Amino acid sequence: MALFHIFLVAIIQGLTEFLPVSSSGHLILLSKLTPLPDQGLAIDVAAHLGTLGAVVIYFWADVRGAVAGLPRLAIGKRDTPGARLAFLLIIATLPVIAAGLLLKLSGVDEAMRSVAVIGWAMILFGLVLWWADRFGAQNKTEADWNLKDAWKLGLWQAIALIPGTSRSGITITGARQMGYARKDAAKLAMLMSIPTILASGALLSLDVAAQADITILRDGALAAIFSFFAALLALILMMRLLRTVSFTPYVIYRVILGILLLGFAYS
Template structure:
């Protein structure tokens, strides 16, 4: 695989994984509207590992707390901040795992990988994000996260399996509708990405496990490094910008891209 192709895939994945604009939608488009071939599952897994590293480092304090709380959670005790966070993240991940397995077994995940689907979801869920951000309160913080909200956000996150929806975007939408402030909604969406990426990476790794080619391993390592730095920069910028602006610029981008894609798909 050409170095430029690896770099392009990793940068797209890294930048768009945490922005509410759909990383999967952009990666599908890369092979649909350019001469470049599909990058394959191995590179997908590697790029996801890179973005996972970025969110873990950025939210290290919370991640460390959840990891430390896992042993207590394993014994059925949810009496510390860390064990509670770990429990809520697990609960929020259950819906997307179930939905992802159903889509994979049914084959619907491949059927939805089209430019027209991505175009419509870009516009539709962009407008839903704008509506939720514009007309929702901001009274809750991430400290108010509870079991009910974790399950609801998990259901919102499962919708992101439709290409073009954006995992972070739809989760932020759900959090804003529940009354979380912008930065706290984004923080919950980012923390929820950790077990979700781990779960999806594990699922993809099953398909990749038989590939022991040293070239694939090398390409994957390069993709992971590039996507890590791209994701970290994108995450830092987004979290800083949210203190001053709303999600409207991302919505405008989604709508313009969606219109362009639909024009291309139906022309």
């Protein structure tokens, strides 16, 4: 695989994974709207691992606490902040795992990978994000996250299996609709990405392992490195901007891109 192609895929994945604009939608469009071939499963997994590394580094204190709380959770205890966070993240991940397996086994996931679906999802879920951000209260913080809200956010996250929706975007939408402040909504969405990426990476790695060779490993390592730095940059910029800027600029981008995609799909 050409170095430029690896770099392009990794940068797109890294920059869009945590912004509410849909990384999967952009990657699908890369192969559909350009002469470049589909990057393949191995590069997908590697790029996701790179973004996983970025979010773990950025939220290291929370991740370390959750990992440290797993032994307590394993014996049925949720008496530490870390154990509580680990429990809520697991609960929030269950719906997307179940829905993902159902779509994969039924083959519906491939049928949804079209420019028209991505275009409609860009517009529709962009407008839903705008509505939730514009009219949602801001009276909750991450400390208020509970079992009920974790399950609800998990259901919101499962909608992201529709290409063009954006995993981070739809979970931020759900959190804002529930009354979480912008920065707290974004943080919860980012933390929820960790077990989700781990679960999807583990599932896809089973398919990749059978075809792995030195060339694939080399290309995958490069994709992971490039996407790590791109994702870390995107995270830093977004979390800083949320102190003063709403999600409206992302919504405008989504709507414009969605309209262009629908024009292309129906022309």
